Amino acid sequence: xxxxxxxxxxxxxxxxxxxxxxxxxxxxxxxxxxxxxxxxxxxxxxxxxxxxxxxxxxxxxxxxxxxxxxxxxxxxxxxxxxxxxxxxxxxxxxxxxxxxxxxxxxxxxxxxxxxxxxxxxxxxxxxxxxxxxxxxxxxxxxxxxxxxxxxxxxxxxxxxxxxxxxxxxxxxxxxxxxxxxxxxxxxxxxxxxxxxxxxxxxxxxxxxxxxxxxxxxxxxxxxxxxxxxxxxxxxxxxxxxxxxxxxxxxxxxxxxxxxxxxxxxxxxxxx
Amino acid sequence: xxxxxxxxxxxxxxxxxxxxxxxxxxxxxxxxxxxxxxxxxxxxxxxxxxxxxxxxxxxxxxxxxxxxxxxxxxxxxxxxxxxxxxxxxxxxxxxxxxxxxxx
Numbered sequence: 262x263x264x265x266x267x268x269x270x271x272x273x274x275x276x277x278x279x280x281x282x283x284x285x286x287x288x289x290x291x292x293x294x295x296x297x298x299x300x301x302x303x304x305x306x307x308x309x310x311x312x313x314x315x316x317x318x319x320x321x322x323x324x325x326x327x328x329x330x331x332x333x334x335x336x337x338x339x340x341x342x343x344x345x346x347x348x349x350x351x352x353x354x355x356x357x358x359x360x361x362x363x364x365x366x367x368x369x370x371x372x373x374x375x376x377x378x379x380x381x382x383x384x385x386x387x388x389x390x391x392x393x394x395x396x397x398x399x400x401x402x403x404x405x406x407x408x409x410x411x412x413x414x415x416x417x418x419x420x421x422x423x424x425x426x427x428x429x430x431x432x433x434x435x436x437x438x439x440x441x442x443x444x445x446x447x448x449x450x451x452x453x454x455x456x457x458x459x460x461x462x463x464x465x466x467x468x469x470x471x472x473x474x475x476x477x478x479x480x481x482x483x484x485x486x487x488x489x490x491x492x493x494x495x496x497x498x499x500x501x502x503x504x505x506x507x508x509x510x511x512x513x514x515x516x517x518x519x520x521x522x523x524x525x526x527x528x529x530x531x532x
Numbered sequence: 533x534x535x536x537x538x539x540x541x542x543x544x545x546x547x548x549x550x551x552x553x554x555x556x557x558x559x560x561x562x563x564x565x566x567x568x569x570x571x572x573x574x575x576x577x578x579x580x581x582x583x584x585x586x587x588x589x590x591x592x593x594x595x596x597x598x599x600x601x602x603x604x605x606x607x608x609x610x611x612x613x614x615x616x617x618x619x620x621x622x623x624x625x626x627x628x629x630x631x632x633x634x635x
Contacts, residue, residue, distance in 0.1 A: 305602035309538050310555045481599035 295454055299530075308399055308476040308528035311483040315400025318393055324374030333369035335362070335401065346405035347525045350514050352416040359422040361513045363487045364505035366397055382504045386488045391504075398474045398485040402527035410471060410525055412517040419514065422507070426515025429508065430460065439497040441512070445469075455532070460516060467523030470516040475529035483528070486513060534622075539632035541583075541616045548610030548634055550581060550589075552603045552618050560595040576601065578621040583607060583634075584614045610634055 319330045319342075335345035336353070350361040356368055367378040384390040414423040433440035444452070445460040459465030473486045484492075490509045494501050502508045535555035542549055554576065561573025573595055581589040588607045614634040621627045 305538075305551055305553045305604065307553060307555075307600035307602070309553060310535065310600060313536065313538070478598075 291454075302478060302530045302532075306476055306528065306530045307481075308403075308474070308483060308530060311396045311399035311474075311476070312403045312528065313400075315396035315398070315403075318397055319400055324370065324376040326373065326375035328373045328375075330366070330369050330373060330397070332373055333366070335365055342401055342404045344405050344408050346402045346527065347408040347410050348412060350412065350419075350422070350510055350517060352418050357418075359416075359418050359507075359510055359514060361486065361505070361510045362398055362401055363394055363485060364510060366394060366401075367505060386484075386491065387482075391488075395474065395483050395485045395488070398487075399483055399528045402474050402525075405525045406527055408525045410467060410517060410520045410523050412514070412521050414514065414518055422511050422514040423518050425507070426511035426513070429512055430515055435498045437498050439499075441493065441497075443497075461519060463519060463521070463523060466516050466519035470513075470520040471523055471526050472529035472531075474527060475531045477531045479532055534620075534626060534628045537618060537620075537628065537630040539616055539618055539630055541610070541614075541632055541634040543610045543612055543614070543634050547606050547608060548583060548614070548616075549604065549606045550583075550616055550618075552581070554601045554603070554620060556600065556620070556622065558595070558597055558599045558601065562595075574622065574624060576620045576622045579603070580619045581605075582615075582617040582619075583610050585617075 319333075322329045332339045334340075334353075334355075335342065336348055336351050337343075337345050346362055349365070350359055352359050353365070353368075358364075360368065367381060370376040370381070371378050381390045381394060386395075414420045430441045431446070433443070440446070441460065444450075444457050445465070447457075448459045448462065448465070450457045456468070458468035460469055470486075473489050474484060475489075476483050487504055487509055490512055491501055491504075537555065538553040540551045556576055557574055558576065559571050559574040561570065563571045565571055575595045575597065576593050579589075579591045579593060580587060589605055591603075593601075612634055615631055616634060617629060617631045619627060619629040
């Protein structure tokens, strides 16, 4: 009698093992299909068009001071663009602030070109001033493509920013009682066909941080990291953050530091 | 006069692969703006590619092609150094031509 029961249990286990394998194979096939589609998209990424626009904006004199951004210090010294994006956000002596790329660009536009940053901060993401910011971000990020992400919070302000970012990541609230971690706090999950990167882990953080700015095929739009983050707040039904505010830089710092050591794949391409 | 295209062309074993990325809004004429006004159709309707002065590909396009279109095709012949020239014309009569060398 006992034997029969154990045989039955063993048979049941065997059947469920087969079912689980079949399910895994099916999932793998779907995954392969998605990956093939993504690979096909990589060829001829329209982000290249925005990179070209950004490069022109970077090199063309503009603003009341009729200066270009070529002397902008993105952290590796004035005028060094190559590899700069992979090392942001970081603390800057001159502003005594931890800055991401877009906030640093605003600093340079104000200091070198004499432009007022306010219209750039307040404009909608689809309005011309933001289009300039996004094109510049596409260009600068493209100059770090293939570089290892190297962001380690050392300065006290960088560490404080990282801790704030971590708290924000797990902070749950709003009408949907949501946190960033609701979607990005578990491994191996997805929404419809979109893999949800596990942001506290290195690979997941790199999948997120290392692939923005990106061109979104479905919308035909180039998105910067700031736009991406703004949309995360919107999806959680949180109040939208001010462009380049510390809230967005803290989350950027949390992601960048977690992704450290992985490869920058910017500008990316998304569905 | 639109924004520049990105053209890449490479020759291998007597076959040249040409890849073109165009910058264009490609409005379908089906969309409405925030005020409910129809956004007029605006799309590339003619595209010509030449390899060393000889037309190798011609296409007529409609509004169903995506924004910022990407086009890739292979042609027999061609060698490194040959000139690829691509021209598009849109339904507003605007046109743009860009060139690149085969690698």
